[in-house]
Amino acid sequence: MSDLDNCTECGACFTRCPTVQYSIEKAISEIRTLKQGGNADILSDCITCMACNEYCPNKADPFDRISHLQERFGFGLVSKTRAETIEAMLDSVPKHIVAGDSRLPVLSLCVMEHAFPQNIAASRLFEGLTILSGSPYYSRVVHLHTGMPSLTREHSAAFIENLAGLGRQEIVFAHDDCYVMAAVLAPGYGIEVPFRALHLSEWLERVLAEKNAQIKKLDKKIAFQRPCISRFASWTDRYNDQVFDLTGVERVKRCYDRANARCCGIGLTEKFPDASTNMVTENIADALLHGAEAMVFGCPSCYAFMSEACMAVGLAPIFIFDLARMALGEIPFEPRPHIKRDPT
DSSP states (O other): OOOGGGOOOOOHHHHSOTTTOOOHHHHHHHHHHHHTTOOOTHHHHOOOOOHHHHHOTTOOOHHHHHHHHHHHHTOOSSOHHHHHHHHHHHHHSOOEEEOOOTTSOEEEOTTOGGGSOTTGGGSGGGTTOEEEESGGGOOOTTHHHHTOHHHHHHHHHHHHHHHHTTOOSEEEESSHHHHHIIIIIHHHTTOOOOSEEEEHHHHHHHHHHHTGGGOOOOOEEEEEEOOGGGGGGTTHHHHHHHHHHHHTEEEOOOSSSGGGOOOOOGGGTTTOHHHHHHHHHHHHHHHHHTTOSEEEESOHHHHHHHHHHHHHTTOEEEEHHHHHHHHTTSSOSSOOOOOOOOOO
């Protein structure tokens, strides 16, 4: 949660921002306007990549204030009509539960079941897990991008309550949005979370370590498209690295990765389509320049948005748990593009 009382006006949030790169003088001026609740330029310039939260050395979380003020002053990456359409679509996804062993964790696919392989329950990665999906299990973190963050907070208590009702000690989140809500945002809102939230890569690392003798190292070079929301939970990147190590792939050192990661651009398609296209092009070019054979995704939305462009230039799009399946010999190492399906 934003705590600008911690802000020392060092300017790092906006001088390091990959989008605006303000001068130190401009950065400090913008910060002071935000502190006063004013209509700062950053409200219209911000593409909601959330990098400023990670860049702040004092945990002042400036993006939270930006997001709040974007809603107050009517700035958002999508129109209000489009945001309401998104919310209606999210609310329409039916609940679906595949029961597993009640002693094991639950795997939540939220509203993104359509983005994942249809035979996921058959994988050794999730053997015995209860697998659930549907509107009751989605966090609405997407509204931090639409400019309506009040909807994220409004739905947070019900989201946690629905998951808590399952009575499990651990819940694995296939979507970083929902992991961040359970692990970071909900506690920040003062909501008790009576289960342990597991990041997908944390779970994959656990299973791969147990099945290490069955792994055949892939010996490939990959680029990782880091989800914007992981800026709230930067520690999750080490889980990704552990998965890459266990599967025998090299995460290439490229410009747009880790703290310098670049947004995929999916949220810009309505208001800034050219910028969105450029982000995809630059992310892919950066991966190829540094020798990557595949682009691995941890976010289903990034995966859906960038798969086609990756395929067009011979960069294999692969979702991170498919990479683990490849190392276990369940599927061959090959492009696994997002297949467009009706989410309803």
